Amino acid sequence: MCTKKIAFLKVKNRNNSVSIGALVLMDELSRCGYPVEICDYKTAFNYTHVLVSMTATDDIYDIFRQCHKNNWENRTFTAFVGGFGCQNPVALSGFIDYAFFGRADGIIADYLNDPEKYYEHSFKLTAPHLVTLRQVEKLYPYPIIYGANKSRWVEKFIGCPYRCKFCHYSHNRNYIGDGIYINNGISTGSPEIMLKDICNLTEKLGRLTAALDGYSERLRFLFGKKITWDMVEDAIDTLASFKGNTYFKLYNICNFPTETEDDEKEFIDFFDDYTSHTKKADGIVKIDIFNTAFRPSLNTPMERSPVRLYPEARRENPDIVSQNGFVVKYTHLAKGAKEHLKDVVSIRYCDKAHIEKIALHDNFDFDLTDYLREYPESEELNFKFIQGK
Ligand code: SF4
Numbered sequence: 001m002c003t004k005k006i007a008f009l010k011v012k013n014r015n016n017s018v019s020i021g022a023l024v025l026m027d028e029l030s031r032c033g034y035p036v037e038i039c040d041y042k043t044a045f046n047y048t049h050v051l052v053s054m055t056a057t058d059d060i061y062d063i064f065r066q067c068h069k070n071n072w073e074n075r076t077f078t079a080f081v082g083g084f085g086c087q088n089p090v091a092l093s094g095f096i097d098y099a100f101f102g103r104a105d106g107i108i109a110d111y112l113n114d115p116e117k118y119y120e121h122s123f124k125l126t127a128p129h130l131v132t133l134r135q136v137e138k139l140y141p142y143p144i145i146y147g148a149n150k151s152r153w154v155e156k157f158i159g160c161p162y163r164c165k166f167c168h169y170s171h172n173r174n175y176i177g178d179g180i181y182i183n184n185g186i187s188t189g190s191p192e193i194m195l196k197d198i199c200n201l202t203e204k205l206g207r208l209t210a211a212l213d214g215y216s217e218r219l220r221f222l223f224g225k226k227i228t229w230d231m232v233e234d235a236i237d238t239l240a241s242f243k244g245n246t247y248f249k250l251y252n253i254c255n256f257p258t259e260t261e262d263d264e265k266e267f268i269d270f271f272d273d274y275t276s277h278t279k280k281a282d283g284i285v286k287i288d289i290f291n292t293a294f295r296p297s298l299n300t301p302m303e304r305s306p307v308r309l310y311p312e313a314r315r316e317n318p319d320i321v322s323q324n325g326f327v328v329k330y331t332h333l334a335k336g337a338k339e340h341l342k343d344v345v346s347i348r349y350c351d352k353a354h355i356e357k358i359a360l361h362d363n364f365d366f367d368l369t370d371y372l373r374e375y376p377e378s379e380e381l382n383f384k385f386i387q388g389k
Pocket residue numbers: 160161162163164167168169170211213224225
């Protein structure tokens with residue numbers, strides 16, 4: 001008889017729900033005969049094993065705050081953390097027992113029975129050591145049914161083949177998949193597609209999300225995202241060829257190393273020119289551009305790169321509107337200075353006291369140099385717990 005009582009924690013800043021990765025593990029555990037429930041920080045005490053998923057590295061603040069508030073220092077259960085954002089979870093050592101790095105599907109039941117067996121991919125947070133990310137060889141084979149509407153999710157891709165030099169997604173997951181990448185957009189609310197594939201769309205999406213990631217061709221080619229302005233033009237032409245309105249959410253990265261005002265001008269000029277010269281649109285495309293500042297992930301070729309902070313790069317540009325209704329709109333930055341700084345600190349973690357200061361008091365009153373500077377190759381990174389792939 002199964003004596004374990006297992007639950008996945010509902011994380012507040014994720015719409016009070018669990019992530020798709022968590023749903024995959026819940027599905028696998030129940031197929032292995034371990035039914036899994038959902039708990040919150042209070043009801044966690046009714047279980048023997050509680051799993052916590054970090055989708056983004058800055059989830060650490062919310063988890064820290066809630067664990068502190070709900071007395072997880074005195075927990076009666078074994079707590080595990082993992083997920084895509086689990087890069088530097090050591091500051092949670094007072095609240096969580098084990099961290100797992102990489103994909104846990106295929107072994108999750110075995111891991112919960114004996115976490116020490118997976119020393120290569122997991123550690124006790126009180127005794128961290130260097131780990132490798134666990135990779136899988138195949139996509140998760142079962143569909144996941146989720147949400148009130150019983151939506152169906154099937155894994156079609158893992159990772160990305162393009163290897164942009166700052167990208168966690170590419171450098172920390174083996175790539176599996178082929179064909180046109182269209183994610184159903186559980187996290188962004190609209191289908192996500194590679195910008196280069198938009199010109200191959202044969203059906204209108206209506207709403208879609210893609211990423212450009214660099215103000216200029218120079219920056220994009222320097223850091224791995226090989227998208228020319230011609231490709232952007234083809235993509236927008238394709239969207240404009242579908243009748244009716246299309247909403248296009250376009251992510252961009254600013255504050256790259258070596259970026260200058262000329263790079264940004266190239267970006268503005270492109271959209272300005274395109275908008276003022278376009279005559280051929282059958283449909284109206286509204287482009288919302290979301291800028292977020294460069295913050296390289298650990299275990300990527302740019303992990304040692306310097307980071308610049310807002311507010312000096314926080315600029316908002318006027319919308320560009322053509323006579324036939326084509327609009328390029330700069331949405332206010334999705335992340336402000338503090339949020340960006342939080343991300344950077346959570347990636348370049350050095351000291352638990354700093355995470356606690358931010359999580360409990362929103363206090364950034366400490367020397368930031370170590371979070372922002374460039375790290376020479378000869379220097380050992382004291383915030384790095386993951387090696388290779
Ligand atoms: S930034 Fe996008 S295109 Fe580049 S490697 Fe990451 S997921 Fe792929």
